[in-house]
Amino acid sequence: xxxxxxxxxxxxxxxxxxxxxxxxxxxxxxxxxxxxxxxxxxxxxxxxxxxxxxxxxxxxxxxxxxxxxxxxxx
Numbered sequence: 001x002x003x004x005x006x007x008x009x010x011x012x013x014x015x016x017x018x019x020x021x022x023x024x025x026x027x028x029x030x031x032x033x034x035x036x037x038x039x040x041x042x043x044x045x046x047x048x049x050x051x052x053x054x055x056x057x058x059x060x061x062x063x064x065x066x067x068x069x070x071x072x073x074x
Contacts, residue, residue: 008059014039015050016059020072029068 008016018038022030030038032047041047051070054060060070 008054008057011039011041012050012054012059015047015054016072019060019070023071029070031067 015035018035019030022028022034032044032051035051036042036044036047039047041050051060055062055070058073061073062069063071
């Protein structure tokens with residue numbers, strides 16, 4: 001079952017889809033730079049802002065401190 005909060009923005013949905021696709025394709029998460037390139041954001045700080053929001057809303061789980069440390073919540 002794919003649980004996600006109903007109040008995600010379109011950009012946050014794009015970021016989640018990017019992370020899910022990367023995991024499905026290569027088995028590993030994407031970096032903030034790769035996420036930014038995939039969804040049209042140049043600033044890594046903006047990507048980090050969205051990742052924090054997704055984590056606070058329970059849509060993402062951080063599993064470390066590295067660049068590839070986010071997984072979609074199940």
